Amino acid sequence: MSHQGQQPYQAFGEEEEDVFGDEMNFGVQGDYEGTYNEAESEQYAQQQRVAEAAAHQAQALEALASVPEPVKKYIIHLFSLLHAPSPSLPEIQAAYEQGWSRLTEKFFQKVEWPEAEVIAPLVNHDEVFLTLYRELYFRHVYARLQPDIDDRIASYENYCQLFNLILNSPGPVPLSLPIDWLYNIVDEFVYQYTSFALWRNKVAGKTEEEKLILAESGQVWSCYSVLNVLYSLIQKSKIQDQLAATQKGEDAEAAAGEFGSIPLYYHLGYFSILGLLRVHVLLGDYTLALTMLDGIDLNKKALFTRVTAAHVAVYYYVGFSYLMLGRYPDAIRAFSHILFFVLRLKHFQRGSQFDQINKTADRMYALLAICQALCPTKVDEGISTAMKEKFGDQHAKMVRGGEDSLPAFHEMFNHGAPRFISPNPPPYETESEAALAAYSSLPDASAHQLSLFISTVEPQLSTSTLRSFLRLYTTLGTDKLAGFLGVGEEEVLEMLMTAKGAARKYTWVQGSLLEGETVGVSDINFGIDEGHLTVAQSTTSRRYGDFFLRHGLKFSDVYENLRAKPLPLPKSKEGASASNGVPSTVQTGKTVAAGATQSSGGKAAWGTAK
Amino acid sequence: MSSSHPSERPAHIATLIDGVDRYNPSNCHLLEEYLQLQLSSDSYDLLANLALLKLYQFNPTLLSPSATLSILFLSLSHAPFNSDFTLAWSLLSDSFVAGAALPPAQPTSDDDEEDDVVPAQDNGEKLVAERLRALSGFLQARQFRAFWKTLRQGEEGEDSKVKAGVHELLGQAKGFEERVRQSISQEVGATFKGVQRKTIESFLGLEAGSPALQPLADKYGWTLTNDEVKLPKNDSNSPTSSVTNEKISIDQLSRLLGRTQA
Numbered sequence: 001m002s003h004q005g006q007q008p009y010q011a012f013g014e015e016e017e018d019v020f021g022d023e024m025n026f027g028v029q030g031d032y033e034g035t036y037n038e039a040e041s042e043q044y045a046q047q048q049r050v051a052e053a054a055a056h057q058a059q060a061l062e063a064l065a066s067v068p069e070p071v072k073k074y075i076i077h078l079f080s081l082l083h084a085p086s087p088s089l090p091e092i093q094a095a096y097e098q099g100w101s102r103l104t105e106k107f108f109q110k111v112e113w114p115e116a117e118v119i120a121p122l123v124n125h126d127e128v129f130l131t132l133y134r135e136l137y138f139r140h141v142y143a144r145l146q147p148d149i150d151d152r153i154a155s156y157e158n159y160c161q162l163f164n165l166i167l168n169s170p171g172p173v174p175l176s177l178p179i180d181w182l183y184n185i186v187d188e189f190v191y192q193y194t195s196f197a198l199w200r201n202k203v204a205g206k207t208e209e210e211k212l213i214l215a216e217s218g219q220v221w222s223c224y225s226v227l228n229v230l231y232s233l234i235q236k237s238k239i240q241d242q243l244a245a246t247q248k249g250e251d252a253e254a255a256a257g258e259f260g261s262i263p264l265y266y267h268l269g270y271f272s273i274l275g276l277l278r279v280h281v282l283l284g285d286y287t288l289a290l291t292m293l294d295g296i297d298l299n300k301k302a303l304f305t306r307v308t309a310a311h312v313a314v315y316y317y318v319g320f321s322y323l324m325l326g327r328y329p330d331a332i333r334a335f336s337h338i339l340f341f342v343l344r345l346k347h348f349q350r351g352s353q354f355d356q357i358n359k360t361a362d363r364m365y366a367l368l369a370i371c372q373a374l375c376p377t378k379v380d381e382g383i384s385t386a387m388k389e390k391f392g393d394q395h396a397k398m399v400r401g402g403e404d405s406l407p408a409f410h411e412m413f414n415h416g417a418p419r420f421i422s423p424n425p426p427p428y429e430t431e432s433e434a435a436l437a438a439y440s441s442l443p444d445a446s447a448h449q450l451s452l453f454i455s456t457v458e459p460q461l462s463t464s465t466l467r468s469f470l471r472l473y474t475t476l477g478t479d480k481l482a483g484f485l486g487v488g489e490e491e492v493l494e495m496l497m498t499a500k501g502a503a504r505k506y507t508w509v510q511g512s513l514l515e516g517e518t519v520g521v522s523d524i525n526f527g528i529d530e531g532h533l534t535v536a537q538s539t540t541s542r543r544y545g546d547f548f549l550r551h552g553l554k555f556s557d558v559y560e561n562l563r564a565k566p567l568p569l570p571k572s573k574e575g576a577s578a579s580n581g582v583p584s585t586v587q588t589g590k591t592v593a594a595g596a597t598q599s600s601g602g603k604a605a606w607g608t609a610k
Numbered sequence: 611m612s613s614s615h616p617s618e619r620p621a622h623i624a625t626l627i628d629g630v631d632r633y634n635p636s637n638c639h640l641l642e643e644y645l646q647l648q649l650s651s652d653s654y655d656l657l658a659n660l661a662l663l664k665l666y667q668f669n670p671t672l673l674s675p676s677a678t679l680s681i682l683f684l685s686l687s688h689a690p691f692n693s694d695f696t697l698a699w700s701l702l703s704d705s706f707v708a709g710a711a712l713p714p715a716q717p718t719s720d721d722d723e724e725d726d727v728v729p730a731q732d733n734g735e736k737l738v739a740e741r742l743r744a745l746s747g748f749l750q751a752r753q754f755r756a757f758w759k760t761l762r763q764g765e766e767g768e769d770s771k772v773k774a775g776v777h778e779l780l781g782q783a784k785g786f787e788e789r790v791r792q793s794i795s796q797e798v799g800a801t802f803k804g805v806q807r808k809t810i811e812s813f814l815g816l817e818a819g820s821p822a823l824q825p826l827a828d829k830y831g832w833t834l835t836n837d838e839v840k841l842p843k844n845d846s847n848s849p850t851s852s853v854t855n856e857k858i859s860i861d862q863l864s865r866l867l868g869r870t871q872a
Contacts, residue, residue, distance in 0.1 A: 105719070223668055224633070231630045283667070286699040287660060324700070326693040423668050424704050448703040456696055459751030490755070490809060493801075497752040500801045501691060506847060527848035529803040530838070536849035545858040549866055556869045
């Protein structure tokens with residue numbers, strides 16, 4: 001893709017008139033209508049026509065002519081919305097979300113959107129807009145098509161350009177984008193980085209040309225360049241200072257600075273923090289991932305809850321980090337919190353965004369099954385039912401423990417974990433087949449994390465068997481227990497200490513996500529005195545509060561609704577004929593309702609019926 | 611994760627690991643020096659050590675196998691029952707420990723464009739790391755007897771480099787055995803109120819009647835007799851049955867009560 005966005009718009013002077021023709025209603029044209037008929041531009045255009053560029057121009061124009069009319073209208077519409085004196089975020093959001101996907105369905109299911117150069121004349125060759133457009137263009141290529149190496153590199157360069165525009169501008173860029181769009185930019189940037197890293201590190205199936213390009217373009221999508229972007233956005237917006245001020249109850253505005261007080265920068269900085277959470281998890285750095293969220297309280301008021309995808313992603317990565325830290329109760333809390341939210345969301349959401357959310361939710365059920373097997377904890381019944389519907393077999397196997405349960409742990413981890421990446425490329429620059437073959441025979445980042453996870457599970461495999469024995473006794477000799485399990489007495493004592501370790505966990509209480517206190521997390525508690533086990537169970541009585549509260553509110557809603565409705569008219573038996581043209585179905589409905597009210601003596605309950 | 615902010619962390623290290631400077635390869639030596647300080651002063655700072663491993667992860671040419679081993683070893687001695695060892699191991703995916711070839715040796719001259727970089731000599735670091743991982747596994751599974759045996763005797767038919775490597779680490783970190791014993795003592799205290807003396811001695815890797823038991827007993831308030839050890843009561847080793855009943859706070863009811871006002 002050649003970058004020629006700097007072409008002055010005068011170059012296409014006259015030819016454009018026809019193309020635009022009926023687009024005038026979008027009001028874009030008006031802005032520069034007056035200029036391009038000027039004599040000098042005419043002259044300039046004349047010179048341009050003799051230049052070689054003319055051929056390219058003509059091609060681009062031809063391409064533009066073949067762009068479907070609604071698409072052209074859409075692009076101009078979006079451009080004018082962004083450039084309005086006071087941009088309306090809801091309108092931009094609608095055009096961004098519905099407009100784009102509607103046209104994608106209609107025209108671009110299997111092909112790319114028009115290239116930015118082609119549509120450039122429609123938007124006055126506006127650099128910022130074209131960069132944003134290219135971002136959308138590549139996002140579509142990644143989502144619907146197969147990006148090739150050129151796409152990957154060009155998309156990277158476009159991100160560099162976009163972030164350069166935003167970060168290196170002397171003053172804040174005058175651009176207002178809806179919060180969803182900003183989240184998607186940062187999220188997609190991280191996604192394409194991970195996609196590139198995974199693709200790059202798969203040596204098999206690369207052509208010689210691809211290897212050559214990869215050997216030469218070490219900086220493209222390098223971990224340093226990606227982190228650089230995310231940290232720069234954070235620093236430019238002073239988001240961490242702002243969040244810290246908010247946490248302390250101080251004025252965030254005072255800490256914001258020239259850029260940070262602008263929503264564009266504030267949001268990009270904020271979402272970069274979430275981007276780093278994800279990147280650090282994918283690189284296997286779980287403590288650093290969690291410290292990224294130091295300024296953000298995970299509660300219902302947090303900004304990320306305003307973008308559903310962000311809301312789900314935050315809890316997924318936080319929960320996963322806790323799982324890898326062995327802090328299962330914290331992981332369960334994170335997963336069940338967000339799964340509860342997704343369950344309720346189910347009734348309202350639709351579309352591709354929700355597919356993604358469902359996929360993530362599915363992964364979290366797998367991870368929850370792991371956590372529940374290692375550290376049984378009561379969770380909301382809806383969630384526990386859904387988890388068992390999806391992964392009941394695997395959960396049962398993991399709960400049974402022992403060596404036989406390992407395949408189930410493997411399966412659930414592979415299902416639930418993200419795809420990990422390696423920050424370093426294979427040794428393409430050596431141009432040696434042997435070096436590359438040696439590289440690809442090594443375990444990849446995901447295999448490394450799996451082996452790590454399994455090695456934390458293995459010591460705990462005896463715990464669930466032990467737990468099921470302990471449930472049956474209040475006192476028991478350790479020699480007897482050793483006999484049941486067929487192991488030596490000292491070995492049983494070691495197993496009991498492992499179970500003790502699993503029953504007491506470092507758990508978050510307050511403060512930053514890494515902090516916590518060691519608390520008992522099991523319903524089975526035991527102690528050993530001279531070979532005698534004493535077991536105590538703690539039980540939690542059933543919780544009714546939530547249920548009654550929810551149904552109480554629901555009932556109150558139903559009652560309010562009913563009360564707000566007009567009173568059913570008492571119908572005289574003979575008068576309710578269909579002669580007035582009311583459809584008969586409605587008619588019957590009304591009759592029934594009226595009948596019911598009467599038969600239950602409802603009149604009095606409704607108050608005055610007169 | 612005993613403490614994410616050790617009080618002895620020097621200010622310049624704190625600034626370094628809390629900011630973007632943690633990614634700057636030229637700060638590598640600061641973290642390596644701090645690591646040496648931890649080894650010699652018997653202190654421990656997980657997050658600083660992870661920051662060093664992160665630099666190695668991003669810049670494999672900087673990787674120092676011996677510093678990596680020291681970090682693994684420190685986490686083993688200071689936090690054997692936490693996830694510290696795992697967290698450190700997690701960052702090694704691109705280095706020698708996970709199986710990748712040893713990184714090229716650091717260029718001796720300034721000319722790092724040189725194509726024929728010689729791989730660093732393999733001094734059995736990978737095997738030593740695997741040994742540390744096995745030891746960590748024993749501690750996680752509370753197989754203390756296997757831990758002490760493997761630590762002291764090694765495994766049959768092992769490479770002589772492993773023994774030498776482990777020996778070197780033990781020499782570096784002062785008081786390793788003492789630290790591990792203290793951690794084990796705490797684990798024992800959470801489970802037992804009374805236990806046979808020979809059992810506890812085998813858990814602690816002590817010979818029968820070893821005088822080293824007495825200082826631990828003093829530290830943790832144990833009472834020693836000829837063949838018994840009595841441990842003080844705590845929440846963990848003296849279970850009590852309990853029933854937790856649901857408590858509903860007025861806050862939870864606020865929405866419902868609000869409705870009744872209308």
